[in-house]
Amino acid sequence: MPMQPWFRDAKLGIFVHYGIYSVEGVPESWSLYSGTLSREAYMAQLDRFTAAAYDPKAWADLFARAGARYAVLTARHHDGVALWDTAYGDLDVVRRTPAGRDLLGGYAEALRARGLRVGLYYSHSDWSHPDYASVVHPEPPNGDVATHPLVVPQDGVEDPGAWARYLAYRDGQVGELVDRYRPDLLWFDGEWERSEEQWGLPALAARILAGRPDTVLNARMLSHGDYATPEQGVPLLPPDGPWELCLTVNDSWGFQGGDHRHKSVHQLVRHFTETIGMGGNLLLGVGPREDGTFLPEHVERLEGLGAWITRHAEAVYGTGAGLPAGHHYGPSTLSADRRTLHLVCFDPPREAVSVRGLRTAVKRVRVVGTGAEAAHRVTGGLHDVPGVLWIDAPSAADTDPHATVLALELDGELDLYRGTGRG
Structure with missing residues (x-):
């Protein structure tokens, strides 16, 4: 059944x-x-x-x-x-x-x-x-x-x-x-x-x-x-x-x-x-x-x-398993259409939150629950190996006492790199 x-x-x-x-x-x-x-x-x-x-x-x-x-x-x-x-x-x-x-x-x-x-x-x-x-x-x-x-x-x-x-x-x-x-x-x-x-x-x-x-x-x-x-x-x-x-x-x-x-x-x-x-x-x-x-x-x-x-309901209901271990230091969930990734941060981010191996471009990052937007950029990357996505840490007023969640709105369905890098 x-x-x-x-x-x-x-x-x-x-x-x-x-x-x-x-x-x-x-x-x-x-x-x-x-x-x-x-x-x-x-x-x-x-x-x-x-x-x-x-x-x-x-x-x-x-x-x-x-x-x-x-x-x-x-x-x-x-x-x-x-x-x-x-x-x-x-x-x-x-x-x-x-x-x-x-x-x-x-x-x-x-x-x-x-x-x-x-x-x-x-x-x-x-x-x-x-x-x-x-x-x-x-x-x-x-x-x-x-x-x-x-x-x-x-x-x-x-x-x-x-x-x-x-x-x-x-x-x-x-x-x-x-x-x-x-x-x-x-x-x-x-x-x-x-x-x-x-x-x-x-x-x-x-x-x-x-x-x-x-x-x-x-x-x-x-x-x-x-x-x-x-x-x-x-x-x-x-x-x-x-x-x-x-x-x-x-x-x-x-x-x-x-x-x-x-x-x-x-x-x-x-x-x-x-x-x-x-x-x-x-x-x-x-x-x-x-x-x-x-x-x-x-x-x-x-x-x-x-x-x-x-x-943080949007990061809970209507989602599935998120990133495998190693891409982000914390849990994550993925929306049913695979176009929004929710990153859970247990400790208040200090300078930036990083995501590795993300091939899909990010259109916008916001804090779930407050709607505050966070700037983001990519550094590095070569050929088919994507660079590292860096997301600016939200202000103290936008962090949650138990776990802060960042919603990454993607420009298409999630596509991850899982390789070993250029030899």
Whole structure:
């Protein structure tokens, strides 16, 4: 299926990890897996998960102010706790927590009302389901996948019947998500614990696309995924095809009250522009508290990033990857018609900004957001090797506190020299 055009131009999404793990502020599902909490202690959080101040309209408004075009909410993480009233088992926040209601319907409705695309996260794995630890990955990618008691049968005896029941449960829940909430994107996880054949991904993909043919699927659907999802580690080279960098505002996916390592707005602008400059989207993670409200520090960061995006929207939306490394010392984006190049400068330029290897003549340079024009000239060049373009540094009044963007209006489509110079 061709990639949906909306995804390539979305640029920013918000990743929301919300579940019972926010009650104690422990790592989502992983505190159960690691034994940091016993199963009894982990599941005791069900009794105190209220979602008392959960306001999906306020969420959607915040995400829109951040400049996001989509969001992804954890419908069910590895712990097996569903955020909707599922007919497959009873481990959900409707039956088992004081929240007592479906948390997905209002989310989907509020996003659509703000023109945002609806994404739902779902884990293939479920460390609470009685039939999950019934088979073993034929080629385990790590030792845990071969031995962990939440993942594989401890007596070493596989139970294909139990595994078939588990897949029916998983497929039934995914079907509910597709049919009830009509997600634009399904963000799967947990795929490393089984092979593609064991997961039955061809049938699952067919079920999803039969219900909603335009659904975008991430790479954790393996060969049925539409785009790559590097996580936390910023790639130095862009993955092939569409991709998205998953990155948290602090160091945690879900709410953890002791994690105060919040990235600054300046850092987020840097991560964002580096990502879109390589042709990707940024999926920025924030974890609400158990009542459904976000930390003030995270609201501040999202609004700060959104203010920068609003001032520089022409260099964000409707653009693609810019110059390869070495032509300009910073990220850049290129307009869809390939006639406007946007240079991002993280530090205020001192004397001049240089661009190397630019064959296309430059008609005009202006500062995005203020419209101030900057003089430019070319020095050097020989035969087919272009000279260096020098752009006079804008005045201090025209620089941005986080990143200044220069728009180069080209006399034709971008043409770059990539050679080694005259021998």
